[in-house]
Amino acid sequence: MKEYMLSTIDNPWNPFKNFDEWLQFDLSHSYNTLAYVARIAKTDSEMDDKTYSEQVNKAIDEIIKYNPLPIYIRVSEETDTKAIAESSEETFKNFEKLVDTN
Numbered sequence: 001m002k003e004y005m006l007s008t009i010d011n012p013w014n015p016f017k018n019f020d021e022w023l024q025f026d027l028s029h030s031y032n033t034l035a036y037v038a039r040i041a042k043t044d045s046e047m048d049d050k051t052y053s054e055q056v057n058k059a060i061d062e063i064i065k066y067n068p069l070p071i072y073i074r075v076s077e078e079t080d081t082k083a084i085a086e087s088s089e090e091t092f093k094n095f096e097k098l099v100d101t102n
Helices: 018-030 033-038 049-065 079-097
Strands: 006-007 072-073
Touching: 006 018, 006 033, 006 049, 018 033, 033 049, 049 072
Parallel strands: none
Antiparallel strands: 006 072
């Protein structure tokens, strides 16, 4: 089974390759993606690795499907997260204009 993690479209770091940098970016933007996945995933310490991974993948699918903000993506080790982040800059600028209350 291929491993995936949840990330955001603006995070230029791949969590498989640069976990510390990815996590720092994630937390500095108050996404708390790991905690989000942990809240949604139906896991426990008794699960074998395969079942645990399946549950995490289901949680990632649910978050992407049901979160009203289209900022979450599923990434693998091969995902070019820098290219995705660069292409998302305009999306975030437009989103910030929509929610700007000043």
